[in-house]
Amino acid sequence: MPRPPQPPFTAETAALKARLAEDAWNSRDPATVSRAYSSDSRWRNRDTFLTGHVEIVRFLEQKWARENEYRLIKEVWAHANNRIAVRFAYEWRHADGQWYRSHGNENWEFDEDGLMQVRHASINDISITEQERKFHWPLGRRPDGHPGLSDLGL
Template identity: 70%
Template sequence: MVDDAPRPPLPPFTAATAREKVRLAEDGWNGRDPAKVARAYTPDSQWRNRAEFPTGRAEIEAFLTRKWRRELEYRLIKELWAHDGNRIAVRYAYEYRDDSGQWFRAYGNENWEFEENGLMARRHASINELPIREEERKFHWPLGRRPDDHPGLSDLGL
């Protein structure tokens, strides 16, 4: 795949294409392949993620590699919040455990801006996280893509 090949759906987004784009992003992140995920972003994409500000695919890939080395059994659900033209806002939650066995749930919002080829040029994420007990987990599918019949965030009361 050419790194800058169009990544449909393309802006301007409709409600349906924005939902599709959100699900494709969720699927990519649940695959936990940093190189593959980084290709969804422009070569000079700018991020804000907590206190880190990666710029460009190489920094994004390095960031994701570190993230998924510490965040074990990572499972993510994203939900469309709003869209307009080439922008999408999402809310999300993910669960993971650390190497000591402590489980966490992180909640957040992201604002995305896309180039006309469907690659994301900007990603601004705000995230809060809390420790949870294993029995409080809500994301119970095998690692990888969330099954279509698994409840989303609203269905889970998140």
Template identity: 65%
Template sequence: MSNNIEKKYPVPPFSLESAIEKVRKAEDAWNSRDPELVSKAYSIDSKWRNRNEFINGREEIAQFLTRKWKKESEYRLIKEIWVHGDYKIAVRFAYEWKDQETQKYYRSYGNENWKFNDQGLMIERHASINDLEITEDQRKFKWPQGRRPDDHPGLTELGL
């Protein structure tokens, strides 16, 4: 399927409501931990900067996510809109995970800048992320693996 007919709703230009919906759909997809599903939200030639990695296209995105979630078990993510424009959205996020090698828990904090094409596919993603080691009793994201329940507090409500 070409980029000209693929669509990922909602599509730009974004209103506040459609931008919030786009952010929640992204959060839900990432919480699925399904690299193929997540990669379909990005254009075929999407460009990423994730920490110190530069990733190009859906295939590399799926490979990156496969590696990520092999290392980061018990992954749970919350995204929150920061600001939006017609074709751009900025989010802040936090996720918790357990390092498979060390068995230590972390909360990772970050910001992402997203740019979309007319079909609603993300063409650019710039992510800055910092990790904080936490203890198991400091974890705040304890819902069952998968989509965050609608009644679970967001980042602002959690004071994060």
């Protein structure tokens, strides 16, 4: 089933695709997130390699079981034809109470229906204090008007 916007991407449609991905990930619902990917989607997430919806859903269930109070912002870095590169940051709290800000870059490749068929993610975690947090909206979608990564100096 097509997943607009579809390639080739413009600056506007690439930004919309990134925002839709951000919204889905901020839902913390693995089934919702997995619908944006082709059935044979291939991922590299840090040192983990995944293929297909079943592995993606399992991975996300485990991720959000340990990453509490997860809030994410994505920003387009570049786009061309059926590819988009984004940079992102997310904040989360470990069960022991320690806060982290995870920074990273993703390279995305889409099929003609707008489903992501390849995702490469490189991510670094930095421990932060609660006072250093910058993402304070209620869990779920980042509100319109909330600063993005560049606005926050990230």
